[in-house]
Amino acid sequence: MLTEQLIFTALKHVIDPEIGINIVDLGLVYDVKLLDGGDVSIKMTMTTSGCPLHESIARGAEDAVRQLEGVSGVKVDLVWDPPWTPDRISDWAKKQLGWK
Amino acid sequence: MSTPFPGSIATPFTPPFKVVRLYFIIATITFVFLNGLMLLRSGYISGFHFQPKLLSFAHIAVLGWATMIIMGAMTQLIPVILETSLFSVRMAKWGLWLYIIAVMTITGHFWFFATKGGGMAMAAGMLFVAVLLFVINVGLTLRKVKSINITIAHIIAAIVYLSVVATMGFLLGFNLSIPFMKGNHLHYLSLHAALGFAGWFAMIIMGVSYKLLPMFTLSYTYKTWPGWAAFSFVNLGILGIIVEFLTNRPFYSTVFILIGLIMFSYQVILIMKGRMRKTLDIGLRHALLSYVYIPVAAILGVVISLSNMTPDMRQRIILIYGFTVLFGCITLLIIGMMYKVVPFLVWFHKYSDKVGKEKVPLLKDMFSERIGSIQFWFINIGVPNVMVGLYLENQIIVGIGLTIMFIASLLFGYNMFTVFTRK
Numbered sequence: 341m342l343t344e345q346l347i348f349t350a351l352k353h354v355i356d357p358e359i360g361i362n363i364v365d366l367g368l369v370y371d372v373k374l375l376d377g378g379d380v381s382i383k384m385t386m387t388t389s390g391c392p393l394h395e396s397i398a399r400g401a402e403d404a405v406r407q408l409e410g411v412s413g414v415k416v417d418l419v420w421d422p423p424w425t426p427d428r429i430s431d432w433a434k435k436q437l438g439w440k
Numbered sequence: 441m442s443t444p445f446p447g448s449i450a451t452p453f454t455p456p457f458k459v460v461r462l463y464f465i466i467a468t469i470t471f472v473f474l475n476g477l478m479l480l481r482s483g484y485i486s487g488f489h490f491q492p493k494l495l496s497f498a499h500i501a502v503l504g505w506a507t508m509i510i511m512g513a514m515t516q517l518i519p520v521i522l523e524t525s526l527f528s529v530r531m532a533k534w535g536l537w538l539y540i541i542a543v544m545t546i547t548g549h550f551w552f553f554a555t556k557g558g559g560m561a562m563a564a565g566m567l568f569v570a571v572l573l574f575v576i577n578v579g580l581t582l583r584k585v586k587s588i589n590i591t592i593a594h595i596i597a598a599i600v601y602l603s604v605v606a607t608m609g610f611l612l613g614f615n616l617s618i619p620f621m622k623g624n625h626l627h628y629l630s631l632h633a634a635l636g637f638a639g640w641f642a643m644i645i646m647g648v649s650y651k652l653l654p655m656f657t658l659s660y661t662y663k664t665w666p667g668w669a670a671f672s673f674v675n676l677g678i679l680g681i682i683v684e685f686l687t688n689r690p691f692y693s694t695v696f697i698l699i700g701l702i703m704f705s706y707q708v709i710l711i712m713k714g715r716m717r718k719t720l721d722i723g724l725r726h727a728l729l730s731y732v733y734i735p736v737a738a739i740l741g742v743v744i745s746l747s748n749m750t751p752d753m754r755q756r757i758i759l760i761y762g763f764t765v766l767f768g769c770i771t772l773l774i775i776g777m778m779y780k781v782v783p784f785l786v787w788f789h790k791y792s793d794k795v796g797k798e799k800v801p802l803l804k805d806m807f808s809e810r811i812g813s814i815q816f817w818f819i820n821i822g823v824p825n826v827m828v829g830l831y832l833e834n835q836i837i838v839g840i841g842l843t844i845m846f847i848a849s850l851l852f853g854y855n856m857f858t859v860f861t862r863k
Contacts, residue, residue: 357784357795358656359658388660391655392517393788396788397795399795400795403795404797434716437719
């Protein structure tokens with residue numbers, strides 16, 4: 341059964357190719373909503389505005405979720421407010437980035 | 441409900457890959473060629489700086505290598521950063537070919553010092569037009585900027601200085617063919633070089649660093665006033681260079697530039713202190729090393745302009761200064777940024793529409809980090825080796841340094857080849 345948790349798991353397969361960490365652990369995904377009829381709304385951001393990878397990462401998020409069974413449509417909203425801050429990075433990702 | 445991406449990500453702003461790729465491939469080939477040529481003709485890297493072979497080396501480095509890479513990177517990244525289209529892709533494409541022909545022609549004319557027959561003037565004219573096409577293209581793209589941030593301010597200043605440097609270069613080239621300038625040619629040449637280094641290259645290095653360094657290191661919580669202070673001091677210094685040129689009175693311009701570059705270094709330290717990404721990859725290691733050379737070059741600039749030295753020592757320091765700027769500051773930063781930008785370009789072209797659907801490589805998987813590390817240490821040893829050799833006027837030490845640098849250039853070229861030919 342399609343759940344928001346399942347959608348988050350799918351989004352974990354979208355890796356920022358520069359940093360090497362998925363967009364969920366980087367804290368780029370602000371909100372995921374499972375709507376009626378299998379539609380999915382994702383609100384996400386990038387680490388910086390003008391990030392050259394924004395196009396492929398956002399499209400990758402859409403494609404990753406679209407592959408889930410039960411999903412009929414995906415809408416990705418790229419937002420800059422509130423701006424992303426490093427506080428949103430998960431503890432696991434911090435370790436990957438070299439934090440001890 | 442499946443809607444297209446909203447706002448900025450709906451439109452592909454990136455110029456065609458095959459256009460941008462050309463800048464990087466040709467510049468990389470030029471870099472390897474330059475290192476090979478310097479090794480084969482290392483005896484010319486000594487003595488008075490205004491001599492045919494040194495002029496040729498310097499212009500291959502600044503035009504065929506550094507400026508070509510910067511042009512390619514700006515053609516690619518400015519539309520993406522500004523979220524707008526490049527004013528003209530056709531202008532970028534044809535401008536590049538004209539630029540390549542012009543650089544080959546003018547460096548060839550310098551090499552043989554072929555000043556008779558108007559060929560030098562024609563080459564200088566071609567180069568001027570090619571640079572002008574680039575300036576117009578970027579300038580008209582920048583016209584769409586909504587607000588000026590620190591990076592945009594630096595890029596605008598750099599473009600203005602590039603226009604002035606190109607105009608002066610054209611006049612100097614013309615003057616070598618058909619003398620028309622009053623006074624000493626070298627007097628004008630020093631302004632041309634100073635504006636090129638402190639104006640075009642310093643502004644680009646600083647401006648691009650303020651954008652890319654936080655992006656690559658995930659650094660967001662730092663003060664930005666040192667960056668603006670650096671911008672002000674360096675530009676004050678450049679103004680001083682022009683005043684000194686016009687009045688022949690000391691303005692201590694190099695001291696202002698030194699203060700500016702120290703402020704820049706302080707800004708880099710603040711960015712690095714606030715970074716979330718603690719591990720430094722091969723690209724960042726190169727970039728950080730280049731930031732170490734920047735104050736060194738600035739101190740040498742002050743020494744050249746203000747201290748009393750014997751003519752022989754002065755010549756040596758000028759050579760070391762030029763070498764440090766070209767290979768310590770500019771080349772190291774360019775190599776570092778190329779390890780970040782070129783894999784991205786190829787990755788974007790080949791894999792961007794596969795994200796989320798299948799496993800795609802990371803940018804660091806696009807080349808051999810091991811070869812990159814070996815190359816880093818080779819260049820790390822080669823550059824200071826040549827600097828010491830130039831100071832001691834010891835051709836053997838210079839030759840050893842250039843051999844190490846040539847090997848480094850081959851390793852770097854191999855890594856770039858691996859990225860571009862990735863299946």
